[in-house]
Amino acid sequence: MDTSLHPPGRPRSQRANDAILKAALELLAEQKNLADVSVEAIAARAGVGKATIYRRWSCKGELLTAAVATLRPPLPEVGNESVRDDLVELVTQICRDMDSPLDMAIRGLLLSDTHPEIIDRIKRTVFAPREEAIHAVLRRGIASGELRPGLEPAVVQRMLVGGALAGRGSEPAGSHRAYAERLVDTVLDGARTAAGA
C-alpha cells in the first residue's frame, strides 16, 4: 500500500477518495481498453460501493480524468527566472511525474481505442494546461528577445517532453533535474557551431 495516499488520521472520506483514484489507475494500467475499466470494477478494487463513487464523480469520464490528474498535476508556477531556469524547473517536474510505477496507467490509457471522448477530455483538461505552461515560457522568451523570433513553441515543447519520455529508464534514479538541464541546454544552445551554420 502506498502510505503517502493513506497518511494516518486522514478523514475517512479522503481515504475512500484516495483508494478509488488508485484503483482506477491500477485498472487503467492493467487493461488495454477503457471499455474494461468500469466503475463497477473500480468500486470492487477500492472496496467501496458504486454509490460512493457516484456521490463524488458523475460519470466514468470524470472519475478517470481525476485519477489521471493525480499523475499529471499542474506544473509549478514559474516566471521569475530566466527562460532557461524556468524551462529546467518545468521539465524537471515533467521527468519526476513520469517516474511513478502507476505511470503505466497513462500509457495504457492512450492505447485504448474505445471511449475517444474520455481521452479527449483528459487531453484537454489534464495535458493541455501542462503543454501551455511550456508554450508560455517560450513565448515570453521570444517576446523578450532571449529566443529566436521564428521559434515554434509547439515543436520545442514536443522535443522537451518527447526527450524526457525517451530517456525514461535510461537515466540514473534521482537525476531528473540533471537530465532536464541537458535537454533544455541542448535545445537552447543548438547543436551547430558557428562554423557549421
Next chain:
Amino acid sequence: MDTSLHPPGRPRSQRANDAILKAALELLAEQKNLADVSVEAIAARAGVGKATIYRRWSCKGELLTAAVATLRPPLPEVGNESVRDDLVELVTQICRDMDSPLDMAIRGLLLSDTHPEIIDRIKRTVFAPREEAIHAVLRRGIASGELRPGLEPAVVQRMLVGGALAGRGSEPAGSHRAYAERLVDTVLDGARTAAGA
C-alpha cells in the same frame, strides 16, 4: 486487407510469411501482454498451422522480432550530404515508419510486463541500430566541426525521435519531411538568440 502485403503473383510461401507477420502485429496491437500473443493465436489468425510458423521462426521471440522489424526497417544509408540533410532524411523516415495503422503494435509491445527477454531482444536488434544511425551522423558532425564538441548524441537522438512521436497525429497527412525539417532545424539552430546567450 493491406494489398501491399499481398501483391498478385507473390510466391505462396511469401504470402504465408506476410500473413503470419501481419497476424502477429495485429495481436500485439490488441493485447496488453506478450503472454496473450501466443504462436497458436498467431497461427489461427493467419490461417496457417503452427508447424508452418516453426519452419520459419524457432520461437515466439524470433517471430515477434521479425514482425516488429517490418514496422521499423533499417534506416536509409546516408553520409553524402550535410549533417542537416542526413538528419532530415533519417527523421523523415522515422516519421513515416510511425505513420502506420499497425504501429499500435509497438506501443502495445512496450507496455507488456511479461517476457522482458523478448522486449530486450527487439530493442537490441530492431531499435538500437536505428538509434545508432542517428548517433553516427551526430558523431560525424562533431568530428568535422559542424556540431558542438560537447554535444550529447543520445540526448539529441531522444529529442528528435521523441519530438517525432509527440507530433504524431497533430501534423497534416503527408507532411513527414516538412515536420522532420522543423525538428532538425530547431535542434541544430537552437532556440536562443545571440543576445539571450
